[in-house]
Amino acid sequence: MSRPISEARAPDNSDMKIISINAGKVSPLFVKDGATIHNIMSGIRKQPVEGQATVQPLGISGDEQADLTVHGGLDKAVYLYPLEHYPFWEAARAQALKQRDALLPGALGENLTTSGLLETELWVGDRLHIGDVIFAVTEPRSPCYKFGALLGFAHAVKKMLQSGYTGVYLKVIQPGQLRAGEDIKLVPGPRELSIAQINDRRLKGRQRDLF
Secondary structure: OOOOHHHOOOOOHHHOEEEEEEEOOOEEEEEEEOOEEEEEEEOOOOEEOOOOEEEEOOEEOOOOOOOOOOOOOHHHOEEEEEHHHHHHHHHHHHHHHOOOOOOOOOOOOOOEEEEOOOHHHOEOOOEEEEOOEEEEEEEEOOOOHHHHHHHOOOOHHHHHHHHOOOOEEEEEEEOEEEOOOOEOEEEOOOOOOEHHHHHHHHHHHOHHHHO
16 A cells, blocks of 8 residues: 555656556546436546657647536646556555455546656646657646545545645746657756645545535
């Protein structure tokens, strides 16, 4: 099981890599609300992209978002999620669903599955250089009910907020081409507001809803 996020060590740049590049089309997502099941259109389901992927100002070529009021756009063009948190979610699903299965890259709805790069090392404005592509870190994910539907249990939203395992959104500064396996270079920005600080504020703001 993953260590608590507060204990995560700052990684060396040489350890930072893209594990998988993922994209998905808008498709039906079935959301349970009591005895009612709603059919919601969503682009949250992602599958690994084979070979080279094109990064454009609004995201990975071939990727789609259904609700552009809360997803996508220039400041949330690409969603990055650490592979290190996958054991946490596998264990949470096993407890909630009484069955254990492996989660494949893209299972958290992310475009970039990475290793060696955690939320605790990232600040708003940090830049990630991957080949000829440059991203800027903008904010952590604020999970909604669709995330719970994706993982199969509603309190996944609470678990993401409580753990701080949110992943981060990225703005595309310089478009280009990406491949899985490429190294990531972290270039610090102004370091005025950290992703961990934003997550902490959001958690405190939703204490009444979560506990």
